[in-house]
Amino acid sequence: MLSTLLLASTLAFTAFAHPPPPRTRPDPDCASRTTTHISSAITNTTSTVEWIYNGTSLDGPKVHPVNSTTFDWWYFDAVSSDLASGDLSSVVINFYTASPGGFGALSNNKSTILETTITGTLSDGTPFGFGKFPADATVVTDGEGSAGVWGEGGTEWSSSPDLKHWVIKFDDPEDNVSGQMTLQSVAPPHLPCGAVEAGATELLMPHIGWANAVPDALAQIDFNLNGTALSFTGPGYHDKNWGDQPFFDTVGSWFWGHGHLGPYSIVWFDARDMFGAEYFSSYVAKDGKILTGSCSNGTVIVRPWGGEDAYPPPATAANPDGFIVTFADVEGKELVVNVTSALAAVALEYVYDRWIGTLAGGFADGTGNWTGVAQYEEFKV
Numbered sequence: 001m002l003s004t005l006l007l008a009s010t011l012a013f014t015a016f017a018h019p020p021p022p023r024t025r026p027d028p029d030c031a032s033r034t035t036t037h038i039s040s041a042i043t044n045t046t047s048t049v050e051w052i053y054n055g056t057s058l059d060g061p062k063v064h065p066v067n068s069t070t071f072d073w074w075y076f077d078a079v080s081s082d083l084a085s086g087d088l089s090s091v092v093i094n095f096y097t098a099s100p101g102g103f104g105a106l107s108n109n110k111s112t113i114l115e116t117t118i119t120g121t122l123s124d125g126t127p128f129g130f131g132k133f134p135a136d137a138t139v140v141t142d143g144e145g146s147a148g149v150w151g152e153g154g155t156e157w158s159s160s161p162d163l164k165h166w167v168i169k170f171d172d173p174e175d176n177v178s179g180q181m182t183l184q185s186v187a188p189p190h191l192p193c194g195a196v197e198a199g200a201t202e203l204l205m206p207h208i209g210w211a212n213a214v215p216d217a218l219a220q221i222d223f224n225l226n227g228t229a230l231s232f233t234g235p236g237y238h239d240k241n242w243g244d245q246p247f248f249d250t251v252g253s254w255f256w257g258h259g260h261l262g263p264y265s266i267v268w269f270d271a272r273d274m275f276g277a278e279y280f281s282s283y284v285a286k287d288g289k290i291l292t293g294s295c296s297n298g299t300v301i302v303r304p305w306g307g308e309d310a311y312p313p314p315a316t317a318a319n320p321d322g323f324i325v326t327f328a329d330v331e332g333k334e335l336v337v338n339v340t341s342a343l344a345a346v347a348l349e350y351v352y353d354r355w356i357g358t359l360a361g362g363f364a365d366g367t368g369n370w371t372g373v374a375q376y377e378e379f380k381v
C-alpha cells in the first residue's frame, strides 16, 4: 500500500514557490466536513498524529502538520484483469505530504513535502513515470470520503462520502500527459485490525498508520501519455499511510499486496519493524462482506518463494519469483494463495520493489481453486 519511487530517467518535474501554513477547520454547514490547506514548506512544528479512528474522516489527513520527520500519503493503484493473457498494464498514483526526512525513499527535491507521482507499465510491460512538486495542496473531507487537489491544474482525486465511487485525474500540458482513473468499490473499507469502527486502532505497527478505504474495486483507466494510450480495466485499490517518525527508522521489511481471487477480495500485510517484531493484517471479503479482518499474530503469513527467497529478506537480496500468502482463518478454513510475479513494475535497488502478478489459490483442505491478479510490494532495509 504504499509508495512509489520514480524512474528518474523518465521524469519531468516542475515546481513553484509556496504559500501559507496548514490549517484545518470544520465546515460551518456540515460537522463532518473539513478543509485542510497544505503548503510545500518543511516545518519543525511538532506534528499531531491520529492513531484511533474517531468515527469520521477515514480518508482525511492524519498528520497536522507534516514536519521534517513525519509523513502522510494517499495511494491509488490498478492492474489489468487480463494479466494472465499477457496484458501487463498497471498504474500507481501517489499524493504525498512527506518530507524527505519523513519518507527517505522519495523525491529528488529536498525542499518540499508536496509531491505527486504517477508510475506504471504499458500493456507491453514498458515502465513509465512522471511527477510534480506542486506549490500547495488542499484536502477536503466529507463523511468518510475525501477530495485532494495537488497544485493548480495538477493531479486530483475525489470520492463520494460513502467511499464507493472515486475519480483520479491529471492533465499536464508540459509533459503532454492527461488521464483519468475511476474506481467503483466492491469491498468494505477496513483498518489494520478489522472493520471500520469508532475507537478502532489505525496502527499497523508502532509509528505507522494505515486506513484502507478501498480494498478492492472495479478500476477503469484511460490515460494519454504523450500520444501513447493506456486503457484497461481490472482490480483497483486505495489506501493511505502515515507516520510520526521517519519511515526507515520504523520499518525493517514489509510485504503488502492486494488482488482479486475468484470471488474474493484479498489484502495482505506482513511486516517487521527495526527490532524484528512481526506485524500482520489480513483482509478477505466476498459479496460485499468482510470474512477476515484481523491483526492477530499469524492471521496472514507472507513468505517469498523462488529466486532469492530468504526470510527475513536481506537488504541486498535479489527478487524472489513470488510469494505464498496464507490466511489463517477464512470462515474457519486456511486459504493459501500462490502469488507469481509477471513483472517487476518499479524498483529502487535494495529498498523497494513492486510487482504485478497472477494469483492461484484455494483452501488448505483441498476445496476451492481460483485464479486472479494482484499488485504488491516489498520493502527491505
Ligand SMILES: *[C@@H]1O[C@H](CO)[C@@H](O)[C@H](O)[C@H]1NC(C)=O
Pocket: 013, 014, 015, 016, 017, 018, 040, 109, 110, 111, 112, 133, 134, 135
Ligand atoms: C522543489 O520544491 C520547492 C518547493 O515547492 C520549489 O520551490 C522548487 O522549485 C522545487 N524544485 C524543483 C527542481 O522542482
Ligand SMILES: *[C@@H]1O[C@H](CO)[C@@H](O)[C@H](O)[C@H]1NC(C)=O
Pocket: 042, 043, 044, 068
Ligand atoms: C528545522 O531544523 C533544522 C535542524 O535544526 C534546521 O536546519 C532548519 O532550518 C529548520 N527549519 C525551519 C523551517 O525552521
Ligand SMILES: *[C@@H]1O[C@H](CO)[C@@H](O)[C@H](O)[C@H]1NC(C)=O
Pocket: 043, 044, 045, 046, 047, 048, 049, 067, 068, 069, 070, 244, 245
Ligand atoms: C515532528 O513531529 C513528531 C510527532 O509529533 C515529533 O516527534 C518530532 O519531534 C517532530 N519533528 C520536528 C523536527 O519537530
Ligand SMILES: *[C@@H]1O[C@H](CO)[C@@H](O)[C@H](O)[C@H]1NC(C)=O
Pocket: 034, 050, 054, 055, 056, 057, 060, 061, 062
Ligand atoms: C475526528 O477526526 C477528524 C480527523 O481525522 C477530525 O477532523 C474530526 O473533527 C474528529 N471528529 C471528532 C468528533 O472528534
Ligand SMILES: *[C@@H]1O[C@H](CO)[C@@H](O)[C@H](O)[C@H]1NC(C)=O
Pocket: 012, 174, 175, 176, 226, 227
Ligand atoms: C512527446 O513525444 C514527442 C514525440 O515522440 C517527443 O519529441 C517529446 O519529447 C515527448 N514529450 C515528453 C514531455 O516526453
Ligand SMILES: *[C@@H]1O[C@H](CO)[C@@H](O)[C@H](O)[C@H]1NC(C)=O
Pocket: 176, 224, 226, 227, 228
Ligand atoms: C502531445 O501528444 C499528442 C498526441 O496525443 C501529439 O500529437 C503531440 O505531438 C504531442 N505534443 C508534444 C509537444 O509532444
Ligand SMILES: *[C@@H]1O[C@H](CO)[C@@H](O)[C@H](O)[C@H]1NC(C)=O
Pocket: 297, 298
Ligand atoms: C506469534 O506466533 C509465533 C508462531 O506461533 C510465535 O513463535 C510468536 O512468539 C508469536 N508472537 C507473539 C508476539 O505472540
Ligand SMILES: *[C@@H]1O[C@H](CO)[C@@H](O)[C@H](O)[C@H]1NC(C)=O
Pocket: 305, 322, 324, 338, 339, 340, 360
Ligand atoms: C506457485 O505457482 C508457480 C506457477 O505459477 C509454480 O511454479 C510455483 O512452484 C508455485 N510456488 C509454490 C511455492 O507452490
Ligand SMILES: *[C@@H]1O[C@H](CO)[C@@H](O)[C@H](O)[C@H]1NC(C)=O
Pocket: 362, 369, 370
Ligand atoms: C486448479 O485448476 C487448474 C486449472 O483448472 C489446475 O491446473 C490445477 O491443478 C488445479 N489446482 C488444484 C489445487 O486443484
